[in-house]
Amino acid sequence: MPFDPNNIMADRITDIGPPKYDSFWPPIVKDNYGKWKYHEILEPGVLVHVSETGAELYSVRVGAARLITVDLIRDICDIADKYCGGYLRWTTRNNVEFLVSDKSKLQPLLDDLRSRGNWFPIGGTGNSITNIVHTQGWAHCHTPAIDASGPVKAVMDDLFEYFGSHKLPAQVRIALACCLNMCGAVHCSDIAILGVHRKPPFIEHERVQNVCEIPLVIASCPTAAIKPKKVGELKSIEINNARCMFCGNCYTMCPALPLANRDGDGIALWVGGKVSNVTSAPMFSKLAVPFIPNEPPRWPTTVKTIRKMVEAYAAGARRYERMGEWINRIGWERFFEKTGIEFSHEHIDDYRLAMTTWRTTTQFKF
Amino acid sequence: MALKHATPMLDELEKGPWPSFVTDMKRIAARKPMCEDWLGLMEMSYRDMEGHWKHGGIVGVFGYGGGVIGRYCDRPDLFPGVAHFHTVRVNQPASKFYNTEILRRICALWEEKGSGVTNMHGSTGDIILLGTTTDQLEPLFYELTHDLGMDLGGSGSNMRTPEGCLGKARCEWSCLDTQDIIYDITMQYQDALHRPMFPYKFKFKCSGCACDCVAAIARADCSIIGTWRDNIQIDQEAVRAYVGGEFAVHGGAGGEGKRALDMTTEVLERCPTRCMEWDGKNLKIWDEDCTRCMHCIRVMPRALKPGKDTGATVLVGAKAPILEGAQLSSVVIPFLKMEPPYEEFHEFVEKMWDWWMENGKNRERLGELIQRLGLREFLKACELTPDPRMVNTPRYNPYIFYDPETVPGGWEHDAKAYRERHQA
Numbered sequence: 001m002p003f004d005p006n007n008i009m010a011d012r013i014t015d016i017g018p019p020k021y022d023s024f025w026p027p028i029v030k031d032n033y034g035k036w037k038y039h040e041i042l043e044p045g046v047l048v049h050v051s052e053t054g055a056e057l058y059s060v061r062v063g064a065a066r067l068i069t070v071d072l073i074r075d076i077c078d079i080a081d082k083y084c085g086g087y088l089r090w091t092t093r094n095n096v097e098f099l100v101s102d103k104s105k106l107q108p109l110l111d112d113l114r115s116r117g118n119w120f121p122i123g124g125t126g127n128s129i130t131n132i133v134h135t136q137g138w139a140h141c142h143t144p145a146i147d148a149s150g151p152v153k154a155v156m157d158d159l160f161e162y163f164g165s166h167k168l169p170a171q172v173r174i175a176l177a178c179c180l181n182m183c184g185a186v187h188c189s190d191i192a193i194l195g196v197h198r199k200p201p202f203i204e205h206e207r208v209q210n211v212c213e214i215p216l217v218i219a220s221c222p223t224a225a226i227k228p229k230k231v232g233e234l235k236s237i238e239i240n241n242a243r244c245m246f247c248g249n250c251y252t253m254c255p256a257l258p259l260a261n262r263d264g265d266g267i268a269l270w271v272g273g274k275v276s277n278v279t280s281a282p283m284f285s286k287l288a289v290p291f292i293p294n295e296p297p298r299w300p301t302t303v304k305t306i307r308k309m310v311e312a313y314a315a316g317a318r319r320y321e322r323m324g325e326w327i328n329r330i331g332w333e334r335f336f337e338k339t340g341i342e343f344s345h346e347h348i349d350d351y352r353l354a355m356t357t358w359r360t361t362t363q364f365k366f
Numbered sequence: 367m368a369l370k371h372a373t374p375m376l377d378e379l380e381k382g383p384w385p386s387f388v389t390d391m392k393r394i395a396a397r398k399p400m401c402e403d404w405l406g407l408m409e410m411s412y413r414d415m416e417g418h419w420k421h422g423g424i425v426g427v428f429g430y431g432g433g434v435i436g437r438y439c440d441r442p443d444l445f446p447g448v449a450h451f452h453t454v455r456v457n458q459p460a461s462k463f464y465n466t467e468i469l470r471r472i473c474a475l476w477e478e479k480g481s482g483v484t485n486m487h488g489s490t491g492d493i494i495l496l497g498t499t500t501d502q503l504e505p506l507f508y509e510l511t512h513d514l515g516m517d518l519g520g521s522g523s524n525m526r527t528p529e530g531c532l533g534k535a536r537c538e539w540s541c542l543d544t545q546d547i548i549y550d551i552t553m554q555y556q557d558a559l560h561r562p563m564f565p566y567k568f569k570f571k572c573s574g575c576a577c578d579c580v581a582a583i584a585r586a587d588c589s590i591i592g593t594w595r596d597n598i599q600i601d602q603e604a605v606r607a608y609v610g611g612e613f614a615v616h617g618g619a620g621g622e623g624k625r626a627l628d629m630t631t632e633v634l635e636r637c638p639t640r641c642m643e644w645d646g647k648n649l650k651i652w653d654e655d656c657t658r659c660m661h662c663i664r665v666m667p668r669a670l671k672p673g674k675d676t677g678a679t680v681l682v683g684a685k686a687p688i689l690e691g692a693q694l695s696s697v698v699i700p701f702l703k704m705e706p707p708y709e710e711f712h713e714f715v716e717k718m719w720d721w722w723m724e725n726g727k728n729r730e731r732l733g734e735l736i737q738r739l740g741l742r743e744f745l746k747a748c749e750l751t752p753d754p755r756m757v758n759t760p761r762y763n764p765y766i767f768y769d770p771e772t773v774p775g776g777w778e779h780d781a782k783a784y785r786e787r788h789q790a
Contacts (some may be wrong), residue, residue, distance in 0.1 A: 003508040013511040014429055015556040021460035021535075021545035024468060029535050036538040038668040041618035049536055057536060065387040067496075069394040069401070070473035070482040077466035077473075086466040089532070090486050092580050118383050126619030133489065138411035139404075140437060140453065140496055142419045147411065149387045150379055157382030166621025182686035184489045185585035188694070216728070222689045249688055255421045262415035275584045277576035277591075279638055279661045282583050282694055296412040297378040319620065320636055320661070352691065 026087035028057050028101040044164050045122035046110070058100040060109055062120040063131050063156070063163060066094040067139060067149050075119070083109040093131045093173075095124050123164035127171055129310070130163065132156060134176035135184040137195070143248050144178035145195030145265035146294055152176055154298040155193070155306055162310065169317035169326070172310060173274070180247045190323040191306060192270035192285045199264035200244040201257035209235040212254035220253040245351070267292045267302050271309060271335075272324030283324045286332075288339075290346035305341070312338040331365050369395055371406030375413065391483070400481040400497055403447030407439055425452055425500050427507040431562040433518025434503060450499045451481070454506065455492040455519035457552065457559075460545040461532040462487065471514055479506040490569065491529030491580075492519035523566050523729075525558035530572035531579040539663065540574025541592030541676035542704055547572050550708050555715075564719070565726030565735075575672065576660045582684075582695070587732045588715070589681040589695040590704070594673035597653040598662070604669035605649045617667045633662050678704040680711075682718070682744070683733025693733040698745065700755040714748055721747035740767070 004010050022030065032051040039049045047059045064072070076096055080088040083105040089097045100106050113120040124130035132155065135141065137148030155174065162168060175186035178195040186192035208214065217237055218226045225243035229236055239250075239257075251257045269292070273285030288309065292301045309323075316338060317326035327335045336343045349357045369392065379388045388405075395401035411418050423436035435453040442449035456472075472493065476482055481497030488494040498506065510516050519527035528551045531537070533544030551570050552559065558568075571582035572590040582589035607613055611626035627633070629644045641655035642662065649669075651662075663670045680702055681695030704711060718732070721744065726735045736744045745752060754760075770776040 003505045005505070008428055008504050008508075011512075012429075012508075014517075015560060016511055016515065016517050017553045017556055017559075018457040018517060018549075019459050019468070019515055021463070021549050024459055024463045024465045025535060029463070034534040034543075036534070036536060038538055039617055040614050040667075044621065049538070059536070063385060064486070065385050065390065066485050066487075067387045067391075068484055068486055069390050070477050070484065071394050072390050073469055073473050073484070073486070077469050080466050088464055088466070090462040090464075092462075092491075092529075092531075094486065096486075119385055121383065121385065126617070126621060135489065136485075138408060138417045138419075140419060140451070141417060142421050142437075144417045150376075150412070153379050153382070153384055153386060153388075156384035160383045163384075166619060171619075177686075181688050182692075185581065185686045187686055187692040188581065188584040219728070220689075247688060252421075260416045265415065275581040276578050276660075277583075278659050278664065279636055282578075284692060284694075294415045296415060297375040319632065320616075320665075 024087070026057075026085060026099050026101055028055055029099075031055065032057070041125045041166070044128060044166055045125055046106070047125060055101075056103065058103065058106050060098040060100065060106070060113070060122060061091070061095050061124045062098070062113060062122055063124055064094055064096050064120075065149060065153070066134060072119070079109070079112065079120075083112070091124075091131075093124070093133050095131050096120075121160070121163060126166040127168045128163055128166055129159050129168070129172045129174060132174045132176055132193075133184055133186075135178045135182075137178040141178060143181060143251060143260075145197050145260065146178050146193075146267055147296065148176055148178045150297055151193060151267070151299045151302060154300075154303050158303045158307055159310065168310075168314055170320055170322050172313070172323060174306070181249075181252070186270070187284055188273040188275045188282055189285050190271070190273065191288075191309060192273065193302065193306075194268045194270060195265065196268045196291065197246040197248060197259045197261070197265050198291065199259060199261045200239055200241040200246070201248075201251055201259040203236060203239065204256040204258075205231040205234050205236040207256035208237060208254065211256050217250050217254045217257070220249045222247060222249065226250060262294070266294050267299070269302070269305060269309075272327045274322050274324050279320065280322075280325055280328075285324075287347050288341055290344060308339050308341070333365050369405065370399075370402050371409060373405050373409040376405065376409050394482050398482055400447045400451070401483060403445040404451070404481070404483070404497065407441065407445045407448055410441070410444070419451075425503065427503050427518070430518060430560045432521040432524040432560060435521055436500075437497075448497065451497040452500065452503070454480070454495040454498060454503070455488065455521055455527065456495060456510065457517050457519040457527050458487055458491050458493050458529070460528075460530055460548040460552075461535065462491070463532075463535070468514065472516075475506065475509055475514065479509070490519070490526050492527050518560065520559045520567075523562040523564045524560065524568070525555050525564070526567050526569045527559065528552050528570040528572070529580055531574050533572075533574040537574060538667065539577070539660065539672060541594055541672050542572065542574050542590070542678055544572045544574045544592070546706065547590060547678075547704065547708070550706070551715075554708075554712060558719075564723060566729045566731050568719075568722075568732065572678075576658055577664070583681060584694060585684050585686065586695065587682060587684065588718070589684060590678045591681065592672075592676060593658050593679050593701070594676045595701055596673035596675040598651050598656065598673060599671040600649055600651065601669050602648050605666060606647065608666050608669055613666075613668055616665050619664075627666070633665055636661055678702050680714070683731075683736050685731045685733050689729065690734045690737065693737075695733075696736075696741065697753075697756050698741075698748070698750055700753055714750075717748045718744075742767070 134148040175189040176193040177184040223243040225240040229238040269289040270285035271288040425436040485494035530544035530548040533540040571586035574592040608627040641652040643650040680699035684695040
């Protein structure tokens with residue numbers, strides 16, 4: 001029966017969960033599940049997986065914006081219907097993979113994708129710079145210090161040659177989060193673009209008691225910088241600005257504490273993190289540049305600085321070395337020298353456990 | 367037809383070789399007033415260099431405490447089309463395989479009941495439907511469950527939508543049935559996914575091997591990572607073929623096609639435990655020294671494979687910085703077979719959640735609670751045995767919280783007897 005707006009409980013279905021994972025597998029995956037023998041990247045963006053049964057599955061990876069409309073999804077469906085028997089998948093980094101089980105359709109698919117302007121760049125495999133994972137930014141979030149989709153577009157335009165090639169020593173994973181909350185979890189990326197605020201919140205005393213739970217606001221501050229305060233007859237709070245490290249957590253709890261500001265907000269760049277356990281253990285990204293102002297629409301300083309880091313890495317790293325492994329080998333003093341990035345007070349940690357990051361040896365390089 | 371708002375700054379983002387979200391949005395804005403106003407609001411943000419969305423309100427579907435995030439713009443006077451622009455999170459099929467039929471049906475539903483704008487996908491893994499009004503939520507949910515056989519994902523202090531890598535569906539390295547594990551967790555804990563019962567969010571992620579393609583170790587409160595505890599499988603003939611230049615080294619990731627592998631510099635010297643030897647004919651791996659980092663397997667995918675005694679290493683506590691700083695997950699179960707019906711794993715999860723719900727403060731992630739109360743308390747609550755694999759090094763401070771039960775007489779002193787031995 002159809003939906004009845006006057007009786008929403010009628011015939012209600014809940015807690016069915018997602019469709020079972022094999023509902024949308026192409027037949028070749030069903031037949032070869034767990035039997036894959038090896039894979040090879042035939043050219044940037046084109047993988048073949050070979051099964052023990054001899055079956056071959058070709059995957060063509062194309063970059064896409066994360067923010068996409070149903071029009072583009074329908075275009076993608078048209079392509080998948082034509083060449084892939086209607087089967088495709090998305091990767092964890094917002095790329096689309098067309099799954100081709102009929103080899104004769106591989107080249108026509110590639111030709112078709114290349115004929116469609118800049119909609120479907122092919123690449124993102126092997127030692128490339130693949131798609132940037134990112135957050136919402138000004139497109140849809142209430143706490144951003146920067147936009148997300150715009151800087152991603154500008155950076156990928158500039159690094160485009162690395163998306164469709166395998167010329168780096170290893171893969172470079174770039175991620176963007178538009179505030180410290182990091183719903184994009186960028187803290188273990190080769191290069192992380194992070195939106196930062198630099199002004200403590202201002203307090204709208206006349207709103208605080210109406211829209212905020214004051215004890216929760218006080219508890220939300222990691223540095224205990226917030227105290228209750230009576231302002232005239234109004235119950236409100238005060239903030240010790242010297243202890244604020246601009247995390248924005250109080251604003252999440254209390255909309256009467258805005259901290260976004262066009263002069264205060266901008267980008268910090270981080271470098272040398274990784275997630276995988278390959279060769280070395282996973283690592284956090286470390287601060288490379290403490291602040292770059294917002295420069296919409298194309299964020300030229302951010303774009304240029306990232307290119308400098310990528311080029312220094314490409315020139316200096318050994319085969320298989322990730323960005324962080326390269327830096328650990330040459331030392332941070334050399335990283336700043338080779339990239340020309342200025343080293344400043346902000347680079348020296350002064351938060352909790354800071355001293356675990358200070359140099360406690362005479363071993364360093366001149 | 368010209369759009370309602372001029373967007374000179376956004377127009378700059380239509381240039382360049384990477385796909386443009388602006389071009390995509392303009393195309394749909396021609397028939398969707400919501401998207402037309404979204405472009406106007408976005409242009410204003412570019413000009414102001416400040417966002418224009420307010421805190422979420424409490425909206426949702428009846429009986430669920432998550433899956434929908436309320437969103438309102440702060441200039442409805444200028445952009446009424448996006449005055450209400452709520453997010454709906456739809457639980458993706460594990461590892462994001464689709465056919466075009468289901469995608470077209472999602473598109474039709476979202477065209478009719480929302481803006482037509484999506485994220486494919488959100489950071490956690492859900493299909494994100496971006497922009498609808500409160501009155502559309504119940505009809506959308508009805509159609510989603512009845513006609514598409516799909517359901518909402520998590521938000522708020524819920525179990526968040528679990529996600530895994532593509533595993534054995536298209537990868538020769540996966541040591542786990544990642545999709546089955548993710549589906550099992552998702553279905554077993556539907557209540558926790560849809561109804562907030564926790565101090566804060568809780569994420570599960572499952573990767574089939576140590577390459578960790580879903581970044582489980584960096585962002586999941588409970589990270590399940592495939593591994594093995596026997597020997598790497600070696601095809602010596604294929605090893606010789608790599609050295610002889612018959613195959614593409616590293617699966618072609620270096621872009622050089624077929625070339626001779628330099629075994630010493632590319633494999634032996636990059637092995638973190640130096641547990642391999644090569645005599646020009648045969649590769650010897652001292653597996654008892656191997657830490658299963660995957661490097662040699664990645665370099666020679668046609669010659670080496672993970673072992674056969676596969677299972678999972680379970681780690682807990684990863685999170686992004688808010689509140690107490692970023693954490694990686696820490697090993698708490700070095701090896702678990704992880705086979706259906708996953709009873710041992712469920713028991714672990716339930717003990718872990720009980721402890722967290724009992725002791726966690728509001729908005730305290732599991733990793734932060736473990737930091738506050740200690741890994742020992744976590745291990746005790748989950749009935750896990752301490753193991754050197756859980757630490758990088760034993761402690762180097764002498765401030766040990768000895769358990770009174772391990773001391774004769776506990777914490778009690780015999781003060782009188784003491785003073786008989788010692789004058790004050």
